[in-house]
Amino acid sequence: MQRMVIQRILIGFVTLWVVSVLVFLMTNALPGDVAQIVLGQSATPESLAAYRAERGLDQPLLFQYFGWLGNMLSGDLGISKAGGATISSLIGERLKNTMVMAGIVALISVPLSVGLGLMAAMYPGTWIDKSLTFGTLALISVPEFFIATFMVLIFAVQLGWLPSVARVSAEQSYYDWWRSMAMPLLVLVIVVAAQMIRMTRAGILNVMNSPYIEMAILKGVRRKRIILRHAFFNTIGPIVNVIALNLAYLVSGVVIVETIFAYPGLAKLMIDGVQTRDLPLVQACAMIFCATYVVLIILADVAAILANPRLRNPK
């Protein structure tokens, strides 16, 4: 098992490297460069040249890349080509924000969706199951910016219960903080849970046609126990994997929610980075996303191993 985990970690590093190359190549393929984007319409050839010199953009690409790689390895994320602020300072707080949001959403949605998924599996065909299946289906079937905006218009503009933007700051009171976070959290929980509920249900129902389930029935075990004890334990692997992927999404993919609720998170920063052609910034974000993904997947694998006696304690 250790061997397996270590192997995964090594593979993870390879993946990280591939990502860095990939992102580097892509960002360089983008039209226009930092200077042009930042100076925008009012850029003059001179000012562009000066800007590039100032930010070291006039050096050859490979040079830039390896420079970046070197710093990266020595833990230095470098300087934003756009703003000139250190990237760590740009990322620092946003990383925290992102993690906080992802964390809370996970804490709510994971138990919720696994619970509901199990419930749906427990009473298949009943109205609970039907409504859950259809509800989740409906939710994953509309663009999330639609859901988000819709809720803003209802809860913020029409009813005025909640603030429409998540402007969080240190001096806020807990109450205010929760109020301003309420809506983005809600939207994300909905979006993420829908997926996980479906997967949990599917996973459970898949093992339901295996002989040991029939055996349990023939032993007179209650359906509830069959699901929770016999089926669930054999489904943990895939379910955990789904959860991991959804968490990865929460860290890296929530740009729409962050934009709509003006929540200062990583995903939006990354998009800004791309739009300002801020190579080091994009690279840094990409690395973080990739790392999160890798770590989560490894955790998922470990969890799957632990849940599976065959792997946990071989003969």
Next chain:
Amino acid sequence: MAELFEIDNLQIQARKEDGTPIPIVKGVSFKVKAGQVVALIGESGSGKSTISMATMAYCRPGLEFPGGEVRLHGEDVLSMDPQDQRELRGNKVAYLAQSAAATFNPAITIGEQVTEAAVLHGTLTQEEANKRAVELYHALELPDPERLGRRYPHQVSGGQLQRLMAAMALVSRPDLLVLDEPTTALDVTTQIEVLKAFKKVIQDEGSAAIYVTHDLAVVAQIADHIVVLYSGEVQEQGPVEQIINNPKHPYTKRLMAAVKPTPKAGMGELLSDQHDRDELNVEVKNMTAGYGGIVNGKPVITVLRDINVKIKNSHVVGVIGESGCGKSTLARVIAGLLPAAKGDVFLDGKKLERSLKNRSQEELQKIQFVYQMADTALNPRQVIGDILGRPLEFYRGIKGRERREEVAKLLDLVELPSDFESRYPSELSGGQKQRVNMARALAANPEIMLCDEVTSALDSIVSSNVIKLLKKLRDKTGVSFVFISHDLSTVGSFADEIVVLYAGRVVEQGPVDEVLAPPYHPYTRLLISSVPELRVGWLEDTMKKREMAVGIARGVEITDTGCPFYNRCPIAIDGTCDREVAPTREPSPDHFISCHRTMEEIKQIEENPQQILHGFEKPAPDGAKTVAT
């Protein structure tokens, strides 16, 4: 008073797409008295398993009970409300499924699964249940009963799981025990061990039982009353002696005919002498093979050690041994599916490349492999026509109409109607699939066919048919066969030579009549006496034999030094057998036995078995006790 259990005109049916019913069980009735073991016997598809589940008012999805009653203590369980039915299952009526490996939940400890039913139904507290489980482990002669409960299913052997199933069924002292083909999937030696255990506990517990199987010989050992089923109808039923000794119904006779005879010299009809062309077809020279890459000349996991086998043209070589002894591996090495680590394979005197990637197409064509499981060997997405047509096209470039004709010929050769050409494997029965499986090999018109356990997954009747077919093919085509099986009598019935493998080594090999006649290698002896005979009380008798006692009690241990059979051998010489590799003796030409005992010694022992030394006294190999010889 009412019978303990009674099935009265039970009917079970499935439905077609359009809803028209397909009857599966057509009005079956029989009784089970307290403490009685009733056997349901019939081939697969006869509805016996379906009936066995009906005893718990359960039927697989898609089936339904249109009529009839299933009465326990005079009360119809079919009409009970689900709640009560649930209370019944695993409590009053307990079920043992065919494949324990599949029916044990891999994620839950054995202990919990065994005790679950009793605890859930509130018949026992967890503690009591655990105690009782341990008692049962003892009764079932399971190793290390105290700690067994804490282990997981994958950590114990197949035979043990099968017995654990019994424990699981018995833990809540059911009134009725339902055993669904509990020994079919097992090796002969394991089968006996399990049978013995079952019989014992059933007697001790005094609970009634329904024993479902297709093998009369097994039934004879355990049942009091037999119900013969064919396609959902009772053909004949009666006390075991009556059915065994004078079967009335032709179908019962047929079942009798399918029972395997005790392997003995001259059992098979040797056709080799008819077309005796003695040139070698395939030869395997001191070959060693295994898995997990090769480390300094030998594989990480060595499965076969310097094997030598000669296969003459249009001869049949039977390879037998318990599962895990490497008999399949041998075939795979010949076929090139598994490159040997050492040694070589010769085809018509020409040395073959070890890996099939490097073998010429014509070499591939000459050696054909027939897989054990027709289900996995036939591509479910191809119709029979294509499955058989492809080799024709690939090797012999036969296309179009000609191809269809060839396919028809092949189907005819394996006694299948030619309209099967357009069917998918899933639409065929097990036996039919196996025939197609062989037809595909024939399509290549090979020189040699390697048949890996082709009958072991089949019913006695079906498999006896398949054997007949094989004999016929051998005569018609003159193809040579390597026939791999764990069942000595099947092999004995039509092999020319026999190779007995044990733990990856050849312990005995030679012409069939030599091998099946004294002097035996102790292991061959064990195999021979493990084949159930169709007579009541056989089980008890064999178990009295001491070599059985030892042979059954212990399992295979793969050893690097000494004779691998040492730990199960009743006549082993401590200090010698466990240390030195056994010498190969040649009692008669081409007949080899590798044993430390001289042929004379073995002959003596055969004459009066009581001379067998330390049958039981013999401790586990470690505490070696020197014995005068």
Next chain:
Amino acid sequence: MSDVTQGADAETDQDMSIYDELHDAPPKKRLKLSWTGKIGVVIVIFWIVIAVIGPWVAPYDQAAILDMDSYLPPGAEIDGGGTHWLGSDKNERDILSRVLWGARMTVGISVIATLMAYLMGVTAGIAAAVKRGWTDMILSRINDAILSLPTIMLGLLIVVALGSSIPILIGTAAIIYASSVYRIARAYGQEIMVMDYVESAQARGETIWWIIFREVLPNAAMPLATDFGLRLVFVVLFISSLSFLGLGIQPPNADWGSMVRGNLEAMQFAEGWGILAPIWPALAIASFTIAINLIVDDVSAESGGDLAKKMIS
């Protein structure tokens, strides 16, 4: 059956011939749709038909700017005569017409993109499973890299780099989703590769292509088809989220995603039932994707599939 007259029990053989080997195989199962599944099929077919004939049944051109006021409520009269059955959008265009035209864009693009994703993903995945070793290693790492990055980021990078045009969008979506297809295809490939019939094909000396296309693929087809449906849904949503960043289908072409995005403001600005402007395309998307899912649910229920286990991504 047997007409052999030799063998130990010849005579029994003859009079037994009435007792044929019983057919123990389960009755062949055909895919049977539940009523929800049937509804799904109907809706999907409907949209596909619209995708083909949309432009001809649409009352107006997708780009036709018909009058002076945006976000007219459903049923509003057009100055030049005629009616906005679903109201008008921000550019005073007829929403009904644009939804009908949009079907071609949305359905068409997502279907083509998904097909391409499958072409790439399946070939690579199966190849990796069959070839193993370095091929597998390299393909898998690149694949991991793509998977580990948020789809929206990749989409942004590619589309911005190459400019947003329909072919580019299709290509982008295809590449991104090929990576998840690859995972599944590879998983199934590995599973099927160990099957005896594949081995026997290898033993026969078949080429790798025969093994991929004749032995492995047909068996992975059913579960992959199921996944295809879901993938299609993801692609639709992906493209609409690209249009959130203004990189989706470009005007005047109508596509449901960008229609939702473009008219989102109506829920805020518009008066009366004009606020429904973004709802119509949203409904179109939902109906299409839900319909597909309904079918998928049935199919995967049928193929019993360990699909869910592999369909992680």
Next chain:
Amino acid sequence: MKNPKGDLPTIENLSVTDQQTIQTGLKRGATRREVMGWLVAAGATIAGAGSIVTSATKVMAMTPKKGGKITFASDLHGPNDTLDPGLNTSTIDYSRGRSFYNSLCQINDDLSTRPELAEEYSANADNTEWTFKLRKGVKFHDGSDFTADDVLYTMSRHYGEKSTSTAKPLVADVKEWKKIDSHTVKAILSGPNSDLPVILGTPQFKMIKDGTTEFQTANGTGPFRMKEFKPGVRSIGERNTHYWREGAHVDEIEITAITDKVARTSAFLSGDIDLMQALDPKAIRKVESTDGVGVWSVASGAYFGICAMTHTAPGNNPDFVKALQYIQRRKKIVKSILKGQGTVGNDHPINIAYGADHCAEMVQKEHDLDKAKFHLKKSGITSAELNVAEVAPGITDITLLMQREAGKIGLDLQIKKVPNDGYWGAVWMKTPLNVVTWNMRPTANVMINLAFAPDAPWNDTLWKSDKLGKILTEVRGVSDPAKRHEMYCEMQKLIAEGTDGAPGSGMVIPAHRNYVDGKSDKIEGIGRMPLGSLGGYEWPEFAWRTDV
């Protein structure tokens, strides 16, 4: 220039009706320019009109209250937000800069200037030398005094190779900045420029401390001290208690951005923010019908343009350009795309917002498909591709409308929508047909100089008209209003139509847009300076809350 003082008519001595028109006009958000337009039309002099309006505004003004916090949301921000005035390019930085820094001169709503850090400034006779007397006792946030050195340092950053300043060309004609004494600075110009003070009022010329190179914090003289600054997130300023004049009214000012239009509007409607930049014209109805919030609309010279590059096909064909000009449904654009928040354009940049320099007598081009067809036929062009990015709200809609009209005259105009980011670098001034938007510039001269002068780096269409260049430099020296007006008129004609022989600039300018922003009713004191959002980003110092 200093405001001409003297005995002038004020609002009191106007007819009641006029008063009402003016005042309601002002309330409705008409600009001084519009109102002055009417007055000028009514025969008043520019100066006179100016003072009338000023007095009118005074009448309406209320006395500010102190305290409270204002939250402002712009439409764009990102990691490239900066506190370096010299690098300011995005509008959020202009507002930020205005709250932390000061300029030498401050631009009035009528584009005249008043003293800020320079308490007095004057030019020599031919406008070739400007002298600035700096205010004494002004302190930077770090406590140090504001002196001539700071001015020289600040200005030095707009010169030379290394300068990344985008405002460089604006002050290119200043040869030298001379320190006379600790509080006097002189600018020596290469040619006459009467507009220097106005230019110095623009955001890039905010005064920073001598020697500042790090801009992680803002050390200015402005009404607010920087409390927090997170690029792409927000900045918070607290009132500078030692400000050199009356200073900020609110205690705290938060400047952030909500990039998503709908989200920003929602936040504004639900009162989460007090001021919002860039209100979508479509939202006006909604905003006006919502209690507590209002529209703040300032007419300006900012314009949308479709650029047909003159050095290549199809733009090098004057008839093609004319065709494009004639298919513009200018009134519809203003009415239904801008929802009335704009003015029709006449294919040149100088609209009424530039006051006297606007050529009112020039004929207004109308939507005329026959003429368009004629010119298109003449040009022989049947299809073209127009690159569009939503660089200003509504521009895509305008091009879509244009596409429809083009269809009617048999021109197949494909619209290629490209992303905003990278547009200025990759598309603008590169592809044959593209779009542009210009904010209003402080003077007509600067505007034309930036975008149309033959040597202008940002000449949208690479149009070279030496004639225009000549007039442009000449006019700087001219002080006679009539002559000056005539010269500007000629330039405007050149740009729009060209003269016989010499083609026009290739620009199609269908409309000028107002700055339309959102303002909570609780906020007062927002100016009307037309150079940018919310009164040319001047609001931070003057806005105040009514509810404290």
